[in-house]
Amino acid sequence: MNNAVYQKLIALCVDICKRNGKTKLIWLGDKDKTLAYEPKAGEMVITVHRWFANKACPGDWLYNRLGDLAAAVTEKLGGTSSTGTSGLQATSLKDMENPDIIKKIGSLFTADQKNSGVLASVSLAQFILESGYGKSELAQNANNCFGMKCSLSGNTWDGSTWDGTSKYTKKTQEYENGQYVTVTAEFRKYSSVEQSIADHSAYLLGAMNGSKKRYDGLKGCTDYKKAVQIIKDGGYATSPDYVEKICNIIETWNLTAYDAVESTGGASGTFPDVPFTVKVIINDLNYRSEPSMSGRVKGQTGKGVFTIVEVKNGWGRLKSGAGWICLAYDNYTEKV
Known part of the structure; x- marks a missing residue:
């Protein structure tokens, strides 16, 4: 839709x-x-x-x-x-622990990726860094989870969820001429976290730099490192270590587990006939009680080769019976 x-x-x-x-x-x-x-x-x-x-x-x-x-x-x-x-309010996250916050909002980013094509793990990591897990002053008072200013390089774009008038004014630090300086700026105010997520993705896809897309190549990119570099190169962030920070957050929290997986829903086309083996290339890939992000986390696989005996909705059931893992080959599993 x-x-x-x-x-x-x-x-x-x-x-x-x-x-x-x-x-x-x-x-x-x-x-x-x-x-x-x-x-x-x-x-x-x-x-x-x-x-x-x-x-x-x-x-x-x-x-x-x-x-x-x-x-x-x-x-x-x-x-x-x-x-x-009014949708999800950032104020509801204020007293929650960080792992619980990620679990609560992760599906919002998965859903947004399916609609926008912006990788969920990247947007979710940006949310964590830029809003402090939704607990920043801007998030708590304006549901603005990405520091979106009222005016962004003079850009307007299709699909914006901002009403064009609601705003929140605050002091902020920006990196200019090799040092951080404090400035007063006007930021967008949203009615919900969902609106903030949607507007952020719409900006990344529609913002222009002259006659060219500012973040050209971002839509549909499935490599989070490349996606973050595209965002940095487009001038999104002034911090010199922004790419490193975002990638570290993704890897620390295994956020690639929230990336949308395109699948036929069966063991054909995208996946080989079962049984087949996959190589897990990250330390802590969660396996769940059900083939979805709503399934209960039962543990982590660790790195290694695992046999898949059933595929459902882009998830693979482990031969051991321990649970289901998400089959996003590009990010944390490889075909064997």
């Missing part, structure tokens, strides 16, 4: 609400809370098929934006949005 289709979906939801006499669309984000909620006159509550059947319907990209969808529909209806419709 691209932004044009998403906007049509918003229009469709507005029409449905109007025909039913509703002025507010609500997304509570939890099955039990939703079923227990008694809508007031004029309210319509979103439910999703995945709560009642073993299917990812809607997909992660749309599921992670239902809060924004509800808020956009309510705004067009002339209603007043409540906190239950």
